[in-house]
Amino acid sequence: xxxxxxxxxxxxxxxxxxxxxxxxxxxxxxxxxxxxxxxxxxxxxxxxxxxxxxxxxxxxxxxxxxxxxxxxxxxxxxxxxxxxxxxxxxxxxxxxxxxxxxxxxxxxxxxxxxxxxxxxxxxxxxxxxxxxxxxxxxxxxxxxxxxxxxxxxxxxxxxxxxxxxxxxxxxxxxxxxxxxxxxxxxxxxxxxxxxxxxxxxxxxxxxxxxxxxxxxxxxxxxxxxxxxxxxxxxxxxxxxxxxxxxxxxxxxxxxxxxxxxxxxxxxxxxxxxxxxxxxxxxxxxxxxxxxxxxxxxxxxxxxxxxxxxxxxxxxxxxxxxxxxxxxxxxxxxxxxxxxxxxxxxxxxxxxxxxxxxxxxxxxxxxxxxxxxxxxxxxxxxxxxxxxxxxxxxxxxxxxxxxxxxxxxxxxxxxxxxxxxxxxxxxxxxxxxxxxxxxxxxxxxxxxxxxxxxxxxxxxxxxxxxxxxxxxxxxxxxxxxxxxxxxxxxxxxxxxxxxxxxxxxxxxxxxxxxxxxxxxxxxxxxxxxxxxxxxxxxxxxxxxxxxxxxxxxxxxxxxxxxxxxxxxxxxxxxxxxxxxxxxxxxxxxxxxxxxxxxxxxxxxxxxxxx
Amino acid sequence: xxxxxxxxxxxxxxxxxxxxxxxxxxxxxxxxxxxxxxxxxxxxxxxxxxxxxxxxxxxxxxxxxxxxxxxxxxxxxxxxxxxxxxxxxxxxxxxxxxxxxxxxxxxxxxxxxxxxxxxxxxxxxxxxxxxxxxxxxxxxxxxxxxxxxxxxxxxxxxxxxxxxxxxxxxxxxxxxxxxxxxxxxxxxxxxxxxxxxxxxxxxxxxxxxxxxxxxxxxxxxxxxxxxxxxxxxxxxxxxxxxxxxxxxxxxxxxxxxxxxxxxxxxxxxxxxxxxxxxxxxxxxxxxxxxx
Numbered sequence: 069x070x071x072x073x074x075x076x077x078x079x080x081x082x083x084x085x086x087x088x089x090x091x092x093x094x095x096x097x098x099x100x101x102x103x104x105x106x107x108x109x110x111x112x113x114x115x116x117x118x119x120x121x122x123x124x125x126x127x128x129x130x131x132x133x134x135x136x137x138x139x140x141x142x143x144x145x146x147x148x149x150x151x152x153x154x155x156x157x158x159x160x161x162x163x164x165x166x167x168x169x170x171x172x173x174x175x176x177x178x179x180x181x182x183x184x185x186x187x188x189x190x191x192x193x194x195x196x197x198x199x200x201x202x203x204x205x206x207x208x209x210x211x212x213x214x215x216x217x218x219x220x221x222x223x224x225x226x227x228x229x230x231x232x233x234x235x236x237x238x239x240x241x242x243x244x245x246x247x248x249x250x251x252x253x254x255x256x257x258x259x260x261x262x263x264x265x266x267x268x269x270x271x272x273x274x275x276x277x278x279x280x281x282x283x284x285x286x287x288x289x290x291x292x293x294x295x296x297x298x299x300x301x302x303x304x305x306x307x308x309x310x311x312x313x314x315x316x317x318x319x320x321x322x323x324x325x326x327x328x329x330x331x332x333x334x335x336x337x338x339x340x341x342x343x344x345x346x347x348x349x350x351x352x353x354x355x356x357x358x359x360x361x362x363x364x365x366x367x368x369x370x371x372x373x374x375x376x377x378x379x380x381x382x383x384x385x386x387x388x389x390x391x392x393x394x395x396x397x398x399x400x401x402x403x404x405x406x407x408x409x410x411x412x413x414x415x416x417x418x419x420x421x422x423x424x425x426x427x428x429x430x431x432x433x434x435x436x437x438x439x440x441x442x443x444x445x446x447x448x449x450x451x452x453x454x455x456x457x458x459x460x461x462x463x464x465x466x467x468x469x470x471x472x473x474x475x476x477x478x479x480x481x482x483x484x485x486x487x488x489x490x491x492x493x494x495x496x497x498x499x500x501x502x503x504x505x506x507x508x509x510x511x512x513x514x515x516x517x518x519x520x521x522x523x524x525x526x527x528x529x530x531x532x533x534x535x536x537x538x539x540x541x542x543x544x545x546x547x548x549x550x551x552x553x554x555x556x557x558x559x560x561x562x563x564x565x566x567x568x569x570x571x572x573x574x575x576x577x578x579x580x581x582x583x584x585x586x587x588x589x590x591x592x593x594x595x596x597x598x599x600x601x602x603x604x605x606x607x608x609x610x611x612x613x614x615x616x617x618x619x620x621x622x623x624x625x626x627x628x629x630x631x632x633x634x635x636x637x638x639x640x641x642x643x644x645x646x647x648x649x650x651x652x653x654x655x656x657x658x659x660x661x662x663x664x665x666x667x668x669x670x671x672x673x674x675x676x677x
Numbered sequence: 678x679x680x681x682x683x684x685x686x687x688x689x690x691x692x693x694x695x696x697x698x699x700x701x702x703x704x705x706x707x708x709x710x711x712x713x714x715x716x717x718x719x720x721x722x723x724x725x726x727x728x729x730x731x732x733x734x735x736x737x738x739x740x741x742x743x744x745x746x747x748x749x750x751x752x753x754x755x756x757x758x759x760x761x762x763x764x765x766x767x768x769x770x771x772x773x774x775x776x777x778x779x780x781x782x783x784x785x786x787x788x789x790x791x792x793x794x795x796x797x798x799x800x801x802x803x804x805x806x807x808x809x810x811x812x813x814x815x816x817x818x819x820x821x822x823x824x825x826x827x828x829x830x831x832x833x834x835x836x837x838x839x840x841x842x843x844x845x846x847x848x849x850x851x852x853x854x855x856x857x858x859x860x861x862x863x864x865x866x867x868x869x870x871x872x873x874x875x876x877x878x879x880x881x882x883x884x885x886x887x888x889x890x891x892x893x894x895x896x897x898x899x900x901x902x903x904x905x906x907x908x909x910x911x912x913x914x915x916x917x918x919x920x921x922x923x924x925x926x927x928x929x930x931x932x933x934x935x936x937x938x939x940x941x942x943x944x945x946x947x948x949x950x951x952x953x954x955x956x957x958x959x960x961x962x963x964x965x966x967x968x
């Protein structure tokens with residue numbers, strides 16, 4: 069068993085469990101479909117179930133965009149409507165087959181979603197809310213007013229179903245089969261590379277970018293997928309009811325979709341299905357509420373947000389997890405970390421070369437014409453008083469902030485204009501001053517997100533052999549990174565439950581898992597006690613021994629002196645000293661910058677050593 | 678020529694409504710960093726309060742205005758306690774969703790209480806307006822414009838010249854730091870909601886005579902006002918006014934020369950254009966996250 073793990077496959081136990089789960093799920097799906105086909109249901113029940121199944125598919129789209137990726141979409145009814153009108157007009161006005169019309173509807177929804185996402189997802193937040201509401205409004209206007217094409221407020225009657233499923237029972241069977249398939253897809257998506265990227269973006273977009281996730285592309289993908297599911301649900305809905313009209317796809321319906329996913333729980337597909345079922349059935353049970361029904365709806369949204377932010381399913385799962393401790397990690401599956409592919413290069417050549425780098429915020433010169441040269445296999449410290457521009461410089465090097473002037477070359481490649489995630493692929497790693505982990509993910513998943521984005525370099529046969537291509541290999545590699553910093557035992561824990569010191573270590577492990585050649589550490593020692601600091605120093609020394617080059621910012625001079633081979637000092641955004649620790653820490657300008665000048669009247673020229 | 682001038686005036690009149698509501702957005706955004714999707718419903722509530730007080734209860738118009746404004750101040754406090762305050766330490770998404778929930782609750786609550794029939798409210802002025810050449814100047818639009826400009830000046834002076842205004846700005850930028858500096862953050866947020874609800878109510882009082890009073894009036898104005906805020910530059914007071922006026926004019930000319938049924942689409946098309954070319958708006962600045 070151990071041997072098979074080492075060769076990079078999932079442990080057989082896990083595979084077996086998954087296979088069993090899938091078998092049970094498929095059986096349940098088959099039985100549900102059979103039941104729908106065989107059971108004689110009243111027209112009323114059929115309609116209710118058809119609505120529930122098709123709505124649930126659209127709501128599963130919201131699970132992807134809102135639950136996994138943390139982006140708001142207030143136009144799901146619009147995408148639902150595009151799919152529905154695709155089938156409605158396709159099978160009537162254009163005489164297409166049901167499948168052809170369905171395909172067109174879904175493609176149109178996908179196109180609309182992609183365009184909307186591409187134009188607005190760089191902005192995020194309330195802009196996205198506004199853009200989706202606008203789109204929803206415009207679509208409703210078009211459906212109502214373009215009478216020649218959409219038939220206006222009267223709607224489209226006599227929509228055709230596929231010939232084999234013309235009866236309501238079998239058609240309901242189709243809807244239920246589709247729902248089971250989509251729910252499985254959405255569940256599976258969460259465990260894929262894209263799914264993990266989505267969650268990383270949701271939990272901390274900046275950190276996701278820095279470890280190599282293209283956050284923008286990930287968000288566009290999520291939004292488009294969500295639109296596809298919206299369109300698919302709508303297309304099935306149109307076939308189910310054989311009549312559509314614009315008011316079925318209004319903004320109010322988008323809000324209903326949103327409420328469904330929030331009530332059930334946005335983080336898991338089961339929540340979406342649960343929420344949809346409840347909110348379709350509730351109106352039937354709550355008929356006595358009549359006019360105030362929607363008001364109760366609105367009130368419920370507020371109450372859910374306040375008291376049950378993870379929805380019913382999320383709440384239940386949290387309870388369940390408390391009863392059941394996390395699966396312990398089998399030490400046998402930890403792969404020794406192949407830290408960098410540069411161990412062979414024991415040379416001292418230049419790895420990062422920065423010329424005249426400036427970043428001005430209005431009149432403030434946060435970084436002012438800084439030159440910086442970092443040599444391979446060294447620990448290079450960047451120090452300076454608070455507000456001297458250290459973190460800003462790091463942000464410019466990382467690509468989070470665009471420089472006003474200057475150039476950055478990594479291993480001779482000009483990276484000045486590259487976005488952060490591309491720089492990560494060129495071999496930059498980073499930890500943050502204020503911890504930026506993916507809070508809702510497990511420790512292991514935090515590291516896997518970085519581990520599955522290795523640099524595209526030719527020299528990695530050893531790593532590839534170990535890591536394999538499957539999840540199991542990735543898991544081993546990620547565990548290796550956690551083991552390197554000494555916290556592999558906590559891999560299964562939610563990252564939020566870790567102590568501060570351990571969270572810092574997870575950040576470092578996450579950076580290491582991306583196999584960087586140059587690692588930026590922004591105040592890794594901040595907030596650590598003496599014991600933890602000693603461990604940190606040992607860790608840094610070990611990293612250097614493995615051929616990693618490190619740029620470290622810290623205020624603890626004793627620590628800097630112990631680990632640094634080279635020190636650069638910044639003050640007011642300018643480089644005021646550069647050299648070995650012995651030279652720099654005795655430099656008069658540096659002492660002046662930290663302790664103030666003995667005689668302020670005496671002016672000194674700022675010359676670097 | 679006269680026709681175009683008339684359109685221009687009407688556009689500015691409509692635009693000043695958007696500007697007034699956009700000011701409320703800007704205010705709450707500056708104080709809490711949150712977008713209040715129920716801002717338009719504040720206006721709707723104000724308008725309905727006027728209908729109840731001035732028509733149903735036959736109170737004097739001026740007294741109805743005062744009572745409405747006082748009620749709105751109280752409502753702002755309630756709104757804060759029920760919708761925003763419990764979520765103040767969470768990310769923007771739950772807060773946005775909560776305000777959307779509040780919007781649905783308010784609109785359907787009023788609908789249940791008052792029914793769907795549109796109400797109308799007379800203007801406080803006996804004279805409907807005056808004509809210069811071919812152009813008719815509606816007195817209610819002139820009042821709206823004047824009030825909008827006055828509120829901009831007041832808001833500007835408040836934020837830039839008073840200590841309370843600066844405390845509110847500090848609260849918006851960093852709640853934790855502000856409270857460490859001894860700023861009563863909870864009170865600042867409470868004040869913001871009270872004032873912005875009053876501002877919303879004022880907008881409702883002013884627009885009620887030119888529009889029908891319906892439960893949906895607020896959200897349709899608010900969407901435009903929101904678009905106006907983005908076009909002007911989010912959170913920027915001048916931007917809210919300029920964006921609002923520009924949108925009103927574009928919409929009026931669009932309806933006159935392009936298409937009446939698609940009147941509501943123009944605002945959003947302009948918005949898309951801005952988001953593509955200049956997402957920070959006319960007066961806005963890009964703010965990046967601290968690493």
